[in-house]
Amino acid sequence: MKKNDHVLHPHILVGSVFSPEEIEKIHGLVEQYDLYHGRIGGKDTPIEEIEKVRISNIRFFERNGKAVFDTEWIFDRVDDVIKQVNEMYFDFELYSYQSFQYTTYEGERKGTYNWHMDSFTGRTKEEDERYPRKLSMSVFLNEDYEGGEFEVCTGSQERAKKFKGKPGDAIVFPSFMIHRVAPVTKGTRKSLVVWVEGPRWK
Numbered sequence: 001m002k003k004n005d006h007v008l009h010p011h012i013l014v015g016s017v018f019s020p021e022e023i024e025k026i027h028g029l030v031e032q033y034d035l036y037h038g039r040i041g042g043k044d045t046p047i048e049e050i051e052k053v054r055i056s057n058i059r060f061f062e063r064n065g066k067a068v069f070d071t072e073w074i075f076d077r078v079d080d081v082i083k084q085v086n087e088m089y090f091d092f093e094l095y096s097y098q099s100f101q102y103t104t105y106e107g108e109r110k111g112t113y114n115w116h117m118d119s120f121t122g123r124t125k126e127e128d129e130r131y132p133r134k135l136s137m138s139v140f141l142n143e144d145y146e147g148g149e150f151e152v153c154t155g156s157q158e159r160a161k162k163f164k165g166k167p168g169d170a171i172v173f174p175s176f177m178i179h180r181v182a183p184v185t186k187g188t189r190k191s192l193v194v195w196v197e198g199p200r201w202k
Contacts, residue, residue, distance in 0.1 A: 011152050011173035012085050017077060018168040023141055026074065030102045035059045038103065054113045060099045078194055082137060085172045092134045094198040105148055105181060105189040112183040118195055119175035131197040133175035138193050140165040145187030153178040
């Protein structure tokens with residue numbers, strides 16, 4: 001990465017965050033667990049309503065240094081990338097993140113996550129009790145699928161910037177940016193997602 005004085009788009013593509021061998025280690029870790037349906041809204045939202053917006057399977061992983069289920073090295077790598085990108089391009093006041101999300105989008109189900117933001121703009125009691133997400137990071141973990149482009153809205157959905165990075169590449173962007181994962185038409189798209197929190201915007 002090289003610092004730019006003028007960033008044309010409010011999102012940064014970082015190459016080779018993880019090597020092919022490290023990606024295989026991540027997949028091996030995840031395969032020891034069952035995934036479950038990604039959700040939106042409250043826990044009582046019907047699956048029929050969820051799938052109008054989001055069709056994916058997920059699993060969250062905490063920082064863990066145990067030998068068998070070691071995730072510490074994944075967090076360390078993401079820490080380095082987030083710190084470097086934030087210092088170069090955003091200069092947001094950040095705290096931390098508690099977990100990463102492993103996500104799959106299956107072509108057989110037309111897996112997708114329609115236009116949304118990762119950050120909250122309203123003020124509810126629930127939001128008052130936690131810090132907002134400020135930076136989002138999505139790491140591409142495979143490329144043997146069709147469709148599934150990562151799209152960031154930079155003015156209108158029709159002119160959205162589209163990404164389909166190589167395995168190990170990552171896109172980092174402010175969590176208030178509207179974005180989506182386009183429907184996967186063949187194969188299974190796999191990714192690792194992190195949201196970094198910080199103090200409330202002022």
